[in-house]
Amino acid sequence: xxxxxxxxxxxxxxxxxxxxxxxxxxxxxxxxxxxxxxxxxxxxxxxxxxxxxxxxxxxxxxxxxxxxxxxxxxxxxxxxxxxxxxxxxxxxxxxxxxxxxxxxxxxxxxxxxxxxxxxxxxxxxxxxxxxxxxxxxxxxxxxxxxxxxxxxxxxxxxxxxxxxxxxxxxxxxxxxxxxxxxxxxxxxxxxxxxxxxxxxxxxxxxxxxxxxxxxxxxxxxxxxxxxxxxxxxxxxxxxxxxxxxxxxxxxxxxxxxxxxxxxxxxxxxxxxxxxxxxxxxxxxxxxxxxxxxxxxxxxxxxxxxxxxxxxxxxxxxxxxxxxxxxxxxxxxxxxxxxxxxxxxxxxxxxxxxxxxxxxxxxxxxxxxxxxxxxxxxxxxxxxxxxxxxxxxxxxxxxxxxxxxxxxxxxxxxxxxxxxxxxxxxxxxxxxxxxxxxxxxxxxxxxxxxxxxxxxxxxxxxxxxxxxxxxxxxxxxxxxxxxxxxxxx
Amino acid sequence: xxxxxxxxxxxxxxxxxxxxxxxxxxxxxxxxxxxxxxxxxxxxxxxxxxxxxxxxxxxxxxxxxxxxxxxxxxxxxxxxxxxxxxxxxxxxxxxxxxxxxxxxxxxxxxxxxxxxxxxxxxxxxxxxxxxxxxxxxxxxxxxxxxxxxxxxxxxxxxxxxxxxxxxxxxxxxxxxxxxxxxxxxxxxxxxxxxxxxxxxxxxxx
Numbered sequence: 078x079x080x081x082x083x084x085x086x087x088x089x090x091x092x093x094x095x096x097x098x099x100x101x102x103x104x105x106x107x108x109x110x111x112x113x114x115x116x117x118x119x120x121x122x123x124x125x126x127x128x129x130x131x132x133x134x135x136x137x138x139x140x141x142x143x144x145x146x147x148x149x150x151x152x153x154x155x156x157x158x159x160x161x162x163x164x165x166x167x168x169x170x171x172x173x174x175x176x177x178x179x180x181x182x183x184x185x186x187x188x189x190x191x192x193x194x195x196x197x198x199x200x201x202x203x204x205x206x207x208x209x210x211x212x213x214x215x216x217x218x219x220x221x222x223x224x225x226x227x228x229x230x231x232x233x234x235x236x237x238x239x240x241x242x243x244x245x246x247x248x249x250x251x252x253x254x255x256x257x258x259x260x261x262x263x264x265x266x267x268x269x270x271x272x273x274x275x276x277x278x279x280x281x282x283x284x285x286x287x288x289x290x291x292x293x294x295x296x297x298x299x300x301x302x303x304x305x306x307x308x309x310x311x312x313x314x315x316x317x318x319x320x321x322x323x324x325x326x327x328x329x330x331x332x333x334x335x336x337x338x339x340x341x342x343x344x345x346x347x348x349x350x351x352x353x354x355x356x357x358x359x360x361x362x363x364x365x366x367x368x369x370x371x372x373x374x375x376x377x378x379x380x381x382x383x384x385x386x387x388x389x390x391x392x393x394x395x396x397x398x399x400x401x402x403x404x405x406x407x408x409x410x411x412x413x414x415x416x417x418x419x420x421x422x423x424x425x426x427x428x429x430x431x432x433x434x435x436x437x438x439x440x441x442x443x444x445x446x447x448x449x450x451x452x453x454x455x456x457x458x459x460x461x462x463x464x465x466x467x468x469x470x471x472x473x474x475x476x477x478x479x480x481x482x483x484x485x486x487x488x489x490x491x492x493x494x495x496x497x498x499x500x501x502x503x504x505x506x507x508x509x510x511x512x513x514x515x516x517x518x519x520x521x522x523x524x525x526x527x528x529x530x531x532x533x534x535x536x537x538x539x540x541x542x543x544x545x546x547x548x549x550x551x552x553x554x555x556x557x558x559x560x561x562x563x564x565x
Numbered sequence: 566x567x568x569x570x571x572x573x574x575x576x577x578x579x580x581x582x583x584x585x586x587x588x589x590x591x592x593x594x595x596x597x598x599x600x601x602x603x604x605x606x607x608x609x610x611x612x613x614x615x616x617x618x619x620x621x622x623x624x625x626x627x628x629x630x631x632x633x634x635x636x637x638x639x640x641x642x643x644x645x646x647x648x649x650x651x652x653x654x655x656x657x658x659x660x661x662x663x664x665x666x667x668x669x670x671x672x673x674x675x676x677x678x679x680x681x682x683x684x685x686x687x688x689x690x691x692x693x694x695x696x697x698x699x700x701x702x703x704x705x706x707x708x709x710x711x712x713x714x715x716x717x718x719x720x721x722x723x724x725x726x727x728x729x730x731x732x733x734x735x736x737x738x739x740x741x742x743x744x745x746x747x748x749x750x751x752x753x754x755x756x757x758x759x760x761x762x763x764x765x766x767x768x769x770x
Contacts, residue, residue, distance in 0.1 A: 147710075214714050218717065264684060266684070282683060
């Protein structure tokens, strides 16, 4: 395993961290909002180049030894490449919408894009990790940057509270994860995923089982799956909206991809041990996400519960524990990113005449009469999140349930479908408020072209036109899922 | 012989310093005794051949943690007499906690000596005893096999530093900063004026 080979494989992370360092230096001399904007655009450019770098690995279906870097610490396989593309897209979108938001609060600083770049480099390590150490360093790199981003509006009390809450609970989750990792290391004798898989065959010992449970608990916190979801609504509500969008998309994709890899590669022989945990967590997330959202009056909290709900549906694919299930999860993740970006960009475009953000549901009453395109796009996002057929969100749920049924998990699929009906209630409520209530006349502010372009792009993907992508998405996701199952 | 002497010296001093740490009336003295305890514990680590951990103890615990304690003790106005006032009232609870901890230790050691736990066999990637010293062994691994993670950990620390600065640094207005360039560029003829005022006349500058 030569150094050049390894260094070529980690090229995206190298590019992102070096760009982050250079831009950090540039931000030390930057003056004012214009420089901060320029640094943001350069960061988006770096993300785009990193995305171009990972495309060959994805399309070529890179897997096994050819993808292995640094003697089994890192794998640049097509599974990692798929997840990285989604992470880069989500992070790029949250960078593009940031300047307008932060300039309004007079706190746009060039450190925002720099921290996002470092967080993305950490997420790249997470999805590529084939060793517990890489996993942990990547996760912490992502989390530390995320804590700071949550508190980025440091003069805003809610933002500071969100940052502190996220930090304390995130540190607790990291501790739980680390405890699980140390138990796993103790009972497997190695930190490499392949080594753990080789050591833990046959009956799993109680100690290793505890390690697995603690690791899954730590990861469930990071993907905000019930019963470890309590922080999500508070943090999502308090954090600045572009940061909330970032949290709901990029780190969630990375942590879910990490969970998939942990479940399939090191514990691939112990499917029975984790399958029931994943099933319980997924059902709890679906039901709590659906019921919790009903009483919410704040759109950000509503979207937070919606993301808990969606994580539940995503985990159904993992519960199937088959390549088809993992592939379905990846397809759903891609659609989920588009829906999340669409939802939060639409939320950011809801401003009153003075340009202040509008976040309450009753403030958007009768929006359809004033802002036709915006409310149409927002309604599409809501209906797509609910999984209503002509929209693309339906396809994500459909493939996941299909995989679950194929893996003989019919009861799980039935309960999931039933619970998605509960979820449809509050999505439809938002649409009803926008279209059928008396106009409140609050959300009348204008937005710039970046927001409009992003919203139109997201709406185009989740519209029925998105079905043109299904062939292409399922090919890529089955390549990626195949790479994950290659070793087992 | 000298090892045995050194062991008893370090061990006695560690226990003594630990006892004085909790008995000292002045909290600053407590922290200083804690530092003595750390140094002696580091000595014990050297005796068992774990010099890397000994250095970590000195650098991390003495250099960072104890100094942090000292800062907290000296900068925060905590009334320690008041803190101690509840000692008698909370004594039963403390005793209970101590008994629970002792029982846990007993159970743990008991379970260990029974030998019911089957741990995994090391995969050979950890350093063996063959290396000259364990610092060397750790260094060899850190800078070769785990170089990638070592560098990533460096980025991680940088992010922590950037984060701390982003959240706390603010530009205050009305602060008179020192401009070293201007100070150096000053010349005597710009800085001083030689005037000879007439008696009874003021000076115009």
